[in-house]
Amino acid sequence: MAGDSFTGRPRIFAVVVLYGQCPRDSTTVSTLAQALRANRSADCDVWIYDNSPAAGDSAEALPEGFAYQRAAANQGLYGAYEAARLAAAAKGGEWLLTLDQDTVLPENFFAAIEPGLNAAAGDPRIAAIVPHLAEGERLLSPAYVTIGRPKPLPADFTGLPSREARAFNSAALLRVAALAAIGGFDPRFWLDHLDSWLHHQLFLHGWRMYVLPLRLEHHFSLLNYRERLSTERLRNFLAAESAYVDLYGSRIAGMAYTAQLAVRVLNQMRRGESREVRRATLGAFTRRLGTTRRLRIAEWNSAMGGRPDLAASQVER
Numbered sequence: 001m002a003g004d005s006f007t008g009r010p011r012i013f014a015v016v017v018l019y020g021q022c023p024r025d026s027t028t029v030s031t032l033a034q035a036l037r038a039n040r041s042a043d044c045d046v047w048i049y050d051n052s053p054a055a056g057d058s059a060e061a062l063p064e065g066f067a068y069q070r071a072a073a074n075q076g077l078y079g080a081y082e083a084a085r086l087a088a089a090a091k092g093g094e095w096l097l098t099l100d101q102d103t104v105l106p107e108n109f110f111a112a113i114e115p116g117l118n119a120a121a122g123d124p125r126i127a128a129i130v131p132h133l134a135e136g137e138r139l140l141s142p143a144y145v146t147i148g149r150p151k152p153l154p155a156d157f158t159g160l161p162s163r164e165a166r167a168f169n170s171a172a173l174l175r176v177a178a179l180a181a182i183g184g185f186d187p188r189f190w191l192d193h194l195d196s197w198l199h200h201q202l203f204l205h206g207w208r209m210y211v212l213p214l215r216l217e218h219h220f221s222l223l224n225y226r227e228r229l230s231t232e233r234l235r236n237f238l239a240a241e242s243a244y245v246d247l248y249g250s251r252i253a254g255m256a257y258t259a260q261l262a263v264r265v266l267n268q269m270r271r272g273e274s275r276e277v278r279r280a281t282l283g284a285f286t287r288r289l290g291t292t293r294r295l296r297i298a299e300w301n302s303a304m305g306g307r308p309d310l311a312a313s314q315v316e317r
Helices: 027-038 076-090 114-122 176-181 194-204 231-248 251-271 275-290 293-304
Strands: 012-018 044-050 066-070 095-099 126-135 138-141 172-175 208-217
Touching: 012 027, 012 076, 027 044, 044 076, 076 095, 076 176, 076 194, 095 176, 114 126, 114 172, 114 208, 126 176, 126 194, 172 176, 194 208, 194 231, 231 251, 231 275, 231 293, 251 275
Parallel strands: 012 044, 012 095, 044 066, 126 208
Antiparallel strands: 095 172, 126 138, 126 172
16 A cells, blocks of 8 residues: 655645536535635645536636536546546646535635544545535435445544445545555446445555544435436436445345335335336346346446446436
8 A cells, every 4th residue: 555745735636527517607616716715725726527418618717726627428427536536646636536516615625624634644544534424414424334224424423434434425535546556436336336336445455534523515316306316317326336235245235235125115105206216216126136146247347347428428417
């Protein structure tokens, strides 16, 4: 395992992934610009990476230090993060900051992440620095990995988790050297569960996570099917979720996940979710009952291994 050499303030390369939104309309772009103005000493380059099918107005006035890049093809988060990782490494960036388009960052964001950066300066094993994410009172990330559903860390937790944990992509700082050590991002998880895959790989390779004393509001799509999740996106999420469990979960974890899908269908029926939502979840459940794990993995690798843009024309972001 290799560590960075920290001299002065670490250099950060931030990537904001857009889809169907101009930079000027992005909450993330505006609040990140405010945070940078409030902390002029922060060494942070910002790359706006646009996955939209039609280019945004790249010529519009961008905040100082912000650059715009339109994707040649929508390869989801994988395409944006992998391109940003390589760009960060070429520019000598030590940390990659991953952001979606609607994250609200506090004005003191760069001061708030300093405890994690200071800890990482003294511990080269720390490869991820993450905030707490919540929707209202519901804690979402980071969470301990369990056989069943992940268990969110307590809201007041700060420091290094004692066992394997995973975190969402939003506002996560990732050590560029660690990303290189695990071979970059996996194109099979081009959109959904890329964060699950990433933190599992970091854990397997001996890297650690640091949890910040910082809480951000995050809108989780699965908490509101009607307004936040298209049927195509739900199908993609379920396919990636099933593949992740098959590839990296134990046999017991696979059984627990299959049972969890059955419970989801019942809950969707109880809540009166649309027929399309219920059909998608029921289809994922019956497929796990009717096919073997080996066949599911083979089909996933065949479909997604070399084609991260397989459904990019139909699935947002």
